[in-house]
Amino acid sequence: SGRRGTVCVFSGRGECIEKYFETVRDLRDRGFAVAMIDWRGQGHSARALRDFRKGYVRSFSEFEIDVEAFVQQIVLPDCPPPYFALAHSMGGAVMLRVAHAGKRWFDRMVLSAPMVDLPGSRTSFAARALLRVMRLTGQGGNYVPGGGASLVGTAPFNGNQLTSDALRYARNAALYQEDPTLGIASPTVAWADTAFAAMHGFRAPDYPARIRQPILMMAAGNDTVVSTAAIEEFAYHLRGGAHLVIPGAHHEILQEQDRFRGQFWAAFDAFVPGTAAFT
16 A cells, blocks of 8 residues: 555566566665566466476567456556556567557556667578578477577676676576576577567567657667667657666666666656656
């Protein structure tokens, strides 16, 4: 009771609810209730394949079904309005698709390093064609070429692409060491194929212009997981959007050092009504 609304948190690929306990606390400290799910195929949600390390979906539209079920069965009946969305990476890509489809469950969305595109030529026509051929030949449940069974976020800290904060990285890695069933490994061919199709769709010249949802997109200046340039370009064409690049931050801004997280939360507070900046 007495909350200023509800923030629904949507994680990135390979993440779980437990990884966001600090973020939940930060939101509760701002006066919000918080609701969160594990996407199908990760965390403690059901897996489509027998091997729990393989996150698998047939289409990104399945994630949109997850969002609708979550909103209709949990958020609207049980959580105080107004409703806001906070999404990271893959979750950001899903929320862009939700907004593009005209779903207006959320008053505003804040997207952290949304997966609009990947750096370099990783989503080139040749890469997309290879994945499609592999999937059509029955290899959708295999790891992508070069991938393997090591859980995301459990490699040594040095050289990781996720965060420059060693303490938070170790904290998150400890989650998967304590309960490996929370994690997933490299992408499967099917996941990558549908993810690449979604990112290719974002390239349509009129895609961002068709979104009427107020959106704040925040990118990491040292991101090597998703393309910061693509985020900036997409945000530039949003009718009701804004964007901010946080210099020096790695991909997982919410798992970063406090000097980067502070910039994120300052922008969040200025954008989302009901936070300290509006009281």
